[in-house]
Amino acid sequence: MKYFIILASFMLFMACNQNDQTTTNADPQTSTADPYIHVDIEGTNVQRVILKNRDGKIREEGFMLDGKRTGMWIIFDRSDVFPQKIISYQNDLYNGPYYEFTERGQMILKANYINNKLDGYFARYKFSKEVVTANYINGKLNGEYREYDERKNFLTKVENYKDDQLHGKVEYYNQDGVVIMEYGYKNGKKMSGGMVDQ
Structure with a gap:
């Protein structure tokens, strides 16, 4: 029975992955390929979006709704372990919590935005203080x-x-x-x- 549950879970996972469509969009204004990987989320207008560097490591990841950034986006710099920034988007604008980190994962900035404008508590940190x-x-x-x-x-x-x-x-x-x-x-x-x- 235990093996059946594991096998059924694996098959369900594979079936879900087959329904996702991965596309690379072309930018009509610049006529160059979009470097982002877009994965459709079935039953929604939302796409998971990923940008990788030359080594195949993720540089950015987040979600788009109707072609606009939405929800949390994670930006990586040199480290692929700790994010450089975590940004909240709504309708392609900064909306919600915003964080910046060092390469070692220490927070250096915490803020909140509404429609690309700082709004609410703001703090800069050094050595976690x-x-x-x-x-x-x-x-x-x-x-x-x-x-x-x-x-x-x-x-x-x-x-x-x-x-x-x-x-x-x-x-x-x-x-x-x-x-x-x-x-x-x-x-x-x-x-x-x-x-x-x-």
Whole structure:
């Protein structure tokens, strides 16, 4: 019985693979062959799309719906083990989570997009620790922007933004977490501030 289940699973897998159609599309604008491999997903307008390098290793993979990128796409650079980027698409635009990684698989950037514009939490990392955090709304900085020391991981600066302009307090910190400089901004213009007496 165990062997029958394994054999039936294998036959089902092979049957599914035979129904997928692999095509290489020609680009009518450039008259050169499309380097992507397109695999139709039966019963849908979705295709699995793969780009390989000269050595046959996957460089990009993801899905297309009606000829437009959709869902998660994975981009590889030199490493074929860890992705360089993971990008969320909807209607061929960045929509959703976006990540970048080092060749060793450490995250260096985390963001969110809506229609190709940064929207939501944003962070840069070094050695798996946050070095910059921010918040975006419709492609513009809004709210707190924070910077951290790359080596000792302490907060060094906090800025406040409104529609991509400094608005509110800007504070600089020493290693002990004490404010050493403070400025006040309104709509991008410095209104006050300087060194803070200890």
